[in-house]
Amino acid sequence: MINEHLKALLKEAEDHMEKSLEWLQGELRAIRAGRAMPGMIDKIRVDYYGAQTPLNQIATIGAPQPDLLTVQPWDRGALEAIEKSIMASNMGFNPSNDGAMIRIPVPPLSEERRRDLVKAAKSRAEEAKVGIRNIRRDVKDKMRKMGEAEHIPEDMQFEGGERLQKLTDRFTHAVDSLTARKEEEIMEV
Numbered sequence: 001m002i003n004e005h006l007k008a009l010l011k012e013a014e015d016h017m018e019k020s021l022e023w024l025q026g027e028l029r030a031i032r033a034g035r036a037m038p039g040m041i042d043k044i045r046v047d048y049y050g051a052q053t054p055l056n057q058i059a060t061i062g063a064p065q066p067d068l069l070t071v072q073p074w075d076r077g078a079l080e081a082i083e084k085s086i087m088a089s090n091m092g093f094n095p096s097n098d099g100a101m102i103r104i105p106v107p108p109l110s111e112e113r114r115r116d117l118v119k120a121a122k123s124r125a126e127e128a129k130v131g132i133r134n135i136r137r138d139v140k141d142k143m144r145k146m147g148e149a150e151h152i153p154e155d156m157q158f159e160g161g162e163r164l165q166k167l168t169d170r171f172t173h174a175v176d177s178l179t180a181r182k183e184e185e186i187m188e189v
Helices: 004-030 076-088 111-150 154-187
Strands: 045-048 051-054 059-065 068-073 102-105
Touching (some): 004 154, 045 076
């Protein structure tokens, strides 16, 4: 049985690791996988009346076909700014503006581009794992300092460390499974 302070530290670690996993999910959602998905462009920043605003906050993004995205701004005056931001995003899109809506054809991915996207996904996954391991290290240090300051028995500290490692393993496995799913999705022709 571990004391309440160690439980609080473990809960804090779990919350931070959960945020790392959520960050990875957002990053993987932005990596395109051969078919049009609104998440591919919803984080693009648009200069909207002097403020850098995410595209999903000033327009409705849709995917009516597997190879087409549509952007319907709530303010038609933002059409040109949206179009410029999409072209400047280095995602390889060529938007067309018809005066009311922007249509973005999503070209099929080449094998080389698919491999590059898999590398990018694995890179983001490694960043998430490093974040999770850093959280583990920080919490482990806090546990050690707490053990010294509050005279927590060594076996209780050891049990806290074991629980922390199980938590770390669980989140690392979740990162691996998310990445594997994204890799399958990207490589699917």
